[in-house]
Amino acid sequence: MTRLAPIRVEVPAEGYHRGLISCQVACPVHTDARGYVRAIAAGRFTEAYLIARGPNPLASICARICGAPCEAACRRGKVPRVDADGRFVAEDRPIAIRALKRFACEQAGFEGKPADEVLRVVRGAAPSESSDAEEMAALLRAGVAGQFPLAQGERIAIIGAGPAGLAAAHDLALMGFQPVVFESERVSAGMLALGVPAYRLPRDLIRWEVSVIESLGVTIHYGVTVGKNASLADLRRTHRAVIVAVGAKSSRGLGIPGERGPGVFGGVDLLRAVALGETFDVGREVVVIGGGNVAYDVARTVVRQIAFDTARTAARLQAAAAVHLVSLETLEEMPADTVEIREGDEEGIHRHGGWGPVEIERDARGAVRGVTFRRCRRVYDEHHRFAPQYDDADRMTLPCDTVLLAVGQATNLDFLQDGGADIEQLRPGWPKVDPQTLATTAPGVFAAGDVAHGTRLLIDAVASGKAAARSVYRYVTGRTIAPEATTAHLPLARYERERGYESIRRVEAPTLAPAERLSRPDAVVERAYAPAEARREASRCLDCGVSPVFDGSRCVLCGGCVDVCPTRCLKLAPLAGLQPSEDLDALVGALLGDSSDRHLHSAILKDEDLCSRCALCARRCPSEAITMERVTCSVRWRMA
Numbered sequence: 001m002t003r004l005a006p007i008r009v010e011v012p013a014e015g016y017h018r019g020l021i022s023c024q025v026a027c028p029v030h031t032d033a034r035g036y037v038r039a040i041a042a043g044r045f046t047e048a049y050l051i052a053r054g055p056n057p058l059a060s061i062c063a064r065i066c067g068a069p070c071e072a073a074c075r076r077g078k079v080p081r082v083d084a085d086g087r088f089v090a091e092d093r094p095i096a097i098r099a100l101k102r103f104a105c106e107q108a109g110f111e112g113k114p115a116d117e118v119l120r121v122v123r124g125a126a127p128s129e130s131s132d133a134e135e136m137a138a139l140l141r142a143g144v145a146g147q148f149p150l151a152q153g154e155r156i157a158i159i160g161a162g163p164a165g166l167a168a169a170h171d172l173a174l175m176g177f178q179p180v181v182f183e184s185e186r187v188s189a190g191m192l193a194l195g196v197p198a199y200r201l202p203r204d205l206i207r208w209e210v211s212v213i214e215s216l217g218v219t220i221h222y223g224v225t226v227g228k229n230a231s232l233a234d235l236r237r238t239h240r241a242v243i244v245a246v247g248a249k250s251s252r253g254l255g256i257p258g259e260r261g262p263g264v265f266g267g268v269d270l271l272r273a274v275a276l277g278e279t280f281d282v283g284r285e286v287v288v289i290g291g292g293n294v295a296y297d298v299a300r301t302v303v304r305q306i307a308f309d310t311a312r313t314a315a316r317l318q319a320a321a322a323v324h325l326v327s328l329e330t331l332e333e334m335p336a337d338t339v340e341i342r343e344g345d346e347e348g349i350h351r352h353g354g355w356g357p358v359e360i361e362r363d364a365r366g367a368v369r370g371v372t373f374r375r376c377r378r379v380y381d382e383h384h385r386f387a388p389q390y391d392d393a394d395r396m397t398l399p400c401d402t403v404l405l406a407v408g409q410a411t412n413l414d415f416l417q418d419g420g421a422d423i424e425q426l427r428p429g430w431p432k433v434d435p436q437t438l439a440t441t442a443p444g445v446f447a448a449g450d451v452a453h454g455t456r457l458l459i460d461a462v463a464s465g466k467a468a469a470r471s472v473y474r475y476v477t478g479r480t481i482a483p484e485a486t487t488a489h490l491p492l493a494r495y496e497r498e499r500g501y502e503s504i505r506r507v508e509a510p511t512l513a514p515a516e517r518l519s520r521p522d523a524v525v526e527r528a529y530a531p532a533e534a535r536r537e538a539s540r541c542l543d544c545g546v547s548p549v550f551d552g553s554r555c556v557l558c559g560g561c562v563d564v565c566p567t568r569c570l571k572l573a574p575l576a577g578l579q580p581s582e583d584l585d586a587l588v589g590a591l592l593g594d595s596s597d598r599h600l601h602s603a604i605l606k607d608e609d610l611c612s613r614c615a616l617c618a619r620r621c622p623s624e625a626i627t628m629e630r631v632t633c634s635v636r637w638r639m640a
Contacts, residue, residue, distance in 0.1 A: 006579035009605060011587050017631040018487055020608055021544045023097060026073035028463035029055040033070045033097045034545055036104055041498065041538035049108035052101050057170040058163055058462055060111055061192060061209055063102035064201050064526070067293075067337070067457035070097045076542050078609045079502075079567060092506075095541050099509040099526070103534040112208055115215035148481045148639050150176030156472055157182065157239040159226050159415075162190025163458055164449025165245035166213055167465030168472075173216035175473050180239065181218065184225040187276075190247045192458070194272040195294070197301050198522035227415025236419055241444045241472045244431070245465060248409035248450040254289070258360030259405075263368035267298035267406030274301055274521070282306075283401030284321045287371050289357055290406030291327025296340040298406050299325045299349050307518035324398055326352045328376045328388055343525060346514045352398075356390055360403055370399045411451050420445075430454075437471045438464065446471055482640035488632050495546065495615050495628040498539040502566070502612055507537040542613050546630050550604055552591070554625035557602055561617035561626060569610035570617060575601045 019025055023033040032051055039048035053059040071077075074094030081090050105111055110118050156172050158165045161183035169179035187193045188210040192201065214220060224230055235242050251266025253259055263283070267290065273280035284306070288299040306321045325344065327334055330353040334341060345351065355373035363369045375394035381387040411429040413420075422442040424432040431440050433447045440447055448468035449461040474480045510527040511517075517525050529537065562570045576599045578584060592601065618626040 007573055007577055007605065008579045009581075009584060009603075011581070011583040015487065017489070017545075017547055020075075020547065021631075022073040022075050023070035023095075023544075026069045028069070028457075028459050029466065031055050031070070033101075034541060034543060037095060037097060037100055037538045037541045038543055040100055040104055040534055041541065043535065045104055045107040046109075048100075048104035049110060052104055056459070056462060057167055057213060058209055058458070059101065060105040060205055061163075061189075061201065062459055062462070063098060063105045064205070065192075065196055066098050066101075066459050068098040069457065069459070071095065075544055075609060076540060079542070079612055080610065094506075096506060096509060096537050099529060100534060100538055102509075102526075103529045103531075106528050107531070107534075111205065115208075115212040118212050119215060149477070149479065151473065151477055152176065153178050154240040154476055155180055155238070156476075157235040157242045158245055159232075159235070159242065160190060160245040160247055160449070161185075161188040161210075161220055162245060162247045162449060163192060163461040164247070164452075164465035164468070165190070165243065166210065167462040168243050168245060168448055168469045169218040169220075169465075170213045170216060171466050171469035172472060173213075173218050175469065177472070177476075179218045181220040182224045182226055182230065182235070183220055183222050186222050188220060188222075191249060191268070194249070194275045195268055195297065197271065197274070197297050197304075199300070199304065199517065199525050200297075202522075202524060225415075227418065231418040232415050233419025236442075236444065240476050241446065243446045243448055243465075243468050243472065244413075244440070244451055245448040245468075246411060246413070246451055247461075248411045248455050250410045250412055251405055252408040252410050254357055254405060254407060256357055256359055258362050258368075261362065261366055261368075263362075263401060264360060264403045264405070267294055267404045268409060270298055270404055271301060274305070282404075283368075285400040286321075286323045286402045286404060287398050287400040288323065288325045288404045288406060289327075289371070290325070291329045291334040291336055291353070292406065293336050293340055294409070295325060295327070295406035296336050296344050296349075298404050299323050300340075300344055300347060301521070302404070303347050303349060304518055304521040308521055322350060323348070324350045324352060324400070326355050326357070326371070326373060326398070328354070328356050328379050330354045333379055343511070343517075347517060348514075355396065356388060358395070361397070368401055368403055370397045371403055372397045409450075409455055413451070437474075438468045439471060439475075444475060446475075480640040481638065484638045489549070489629045490632060492546065492628045492630055495618075497543075497614060501539050502614065504536060504540050506540065507533050542611075544613070545632070546613050546628055547611070548606075548613075548615070548617050548626050549629045551625045551627070554623045555604070556623050556625075558622060560620045560622065561604070564616045564620040566614060566616065567610040567612050569607040569612075571605040571607075573603055573605055575599065575603055578603065 021034050024030055027033065036048040036051040039051060056062060071094045074097065076092055077094035079092045081092050153176065155178045158169055158179055158181045161181045165181055166189065169181055172179040185194065189206045193203065193206050226232055226235065249268060251268050267288065270280055282302055282305060286302050288295055302323050329335065334353065354376050356376045358372045358374050360368060361370045361372060373396050375391040376388050377391050378389040379386065413429050416423055420442065423445060424441040426432050431447055431451065433440055433452045438446045438448055438452050446468045448464045452464055470481060509529060511525050512523060512527065517523055557572065559572050562572050575588065615628050618628050
């Protein structure tokens with residue numbers, strides 16, 4: 001007789017159910033995505049906006065361009081799809097969380113309204129079951145209710161009005177400080193305004209989000225370059241603390257022959273010029289080097305400029321123009337979002353994956369005539385570290401007259417020369433920063449955003465700015481504020497789901513047709529859901545805050561819950577068949593004591609990744625040993 005291997009189990013720890021809300025756990029600012037998605041499904045659109053806005057002062061911007069780590073973590077994407085015979089077909093797809101946030105932000109009707117009206121609504125948002133868990137909503141109410149002492153109007157300098165700097169200024173104002181932001185450009189929002197193309201992020205939306213933050217009492221000085229118009233030493237002398245949030249706005253080079261000279265530009269330099277309406281002479285045969293979202297922003301912007309020029313000047317034939325995007329990574333490995341790749345293909349970008357640049361070739365006059373590449377056989381090693389391997393025998397040359405580099409970005413901290421000698425740098429342009437407090441080695445100087453942790457997602461920059469604001473509060477006042485969480489389990493007597501929610505396929509956000517996208521450079525590609533589409537997509541959410549809870553004292557081991565489970569997430573197993581562990585032994589000992597008849601007892605095992613929260617197990621249980629319960633977490637900011 002074959003002996004079955006023991007089953008390895010995990011014994012839930014305290015806070016286990018709260019951790020099941022994977023979208024909220026994955027969000028750097030802990031937005032309750034489940035909360036606003038379920039509010040949309042129920043038709044409560046204003047509540048959905050308040051939940052989304054609570055922890056995120058740039059919610060409307062994130063709703064358009066966030067990298068959406070919440071979607072990557074969404075458990076709906078892990079639930080298996082089966083056919084009519086119960087056979088595995090494929091894994092489902094995550095909820096379109098970002099697109100639903102956009103729907104909530106637009107549908108609630110706050111976008112474009114006067115800033116003071118928006119803040120009045122957000123500040124006065126009544127606590128509710130779905131919104132109590134938001135970090136920022138709690139902070140807003142705490143600032144009004146005085147659950148922690150506010151600062152005394154101390155001036156705090158912030159260098160850079162990008163997403164990290166804006167988020168820091170927003171929270172500092174709510175904490176009672178007077179934030180003063182110094183921005184070298186003539187517009188706010190950093191790379192949001194100068195790097196993200198208008199076809200993805202409308203400029204009037206950026207201006208509106210910034211106006212809401214300014215209405216809190218935040219002062220932004222434009223056209224002020226620290227190190228030129230003002231020194232870091234002056235800022236440190238006239239402000240109680242300084243937050244460096246300059247971002248990574250400089251293009252990195254490749255260090256290959258032919259790189260220096262006319263016809264070779266940094267990708268972010270092109271994006272900045274287009275955003276500010278400046279002249280940027282791009283040729284008719286363009287090669288973009290890079291495989292990330294910035295590379296696609298660059299390539300798709302060039303395609304639009306070419307199409308726009310062609311439409312205006314009949315003498316220019318579109319057939320004479322081409323944009324090539326070349327990356328080390330193959331299609332499967334490319335870091336760019338799938339939607340960027342798909343839409344780039346639709347717009348006519350010629351994609352070449354698995355090639356590394358060797359040389360930029362120039363003619364006798366120094367003009368670019370092409371780029372030579374070699375085959376990249378491997379980008380990452382077995383530990384997923386960047387370690388490309390090439391085949392020098394396999395080469396190709398792409399003729400072109402313009403090369404745009406989008407292979408990474410760097411910071412510029414030249415302003416540290418006057419007033420920043422005590423700020424240690426790990427390497428030029430990257431200060432040494434405490435990962436918890438974001439403090440630099442200089443007293444009273446903190447870092448936030450890309451300069452603190454390297455280039456990451458927009459939402460990471462927002463989280464970093466908020467964290468820096470809390471550290472400044474601690475540094476200036478000597479007091480620490482920390483979130484105080486209270487978890488409760490609420491039995492749901494009449495828990496129901498939308499009919500057929502398990503089988504609904506993902507509703508993709510609508511987009512403009514490729515021809516319409518290229519009709520003008522700022523035509524917004526992604527459109528908003530209609531209410532019916534949004535509610536249908538939101539109804540797919542598994543509502544991970546709800547979970548079946550088992551009362552072992554009532555269970556009669558009939559196995560009915562196991563039989564009725566459509567995803568087979570439940571299993572009835574003898575204790576003797578479980579792999580021993582310290583946690584399991586402690587649990588069994590607490591329940592059975594030193595009883596020698598443990599082999600007579602059984603356990604119900606549950607695979608959380610497979611559970612769809614359908615509640616069939618609770619309905620089937622004859623002894624009412626299973627209840628559907630919602631986990632709620634109330635957060636308040638208090639003195640630690």
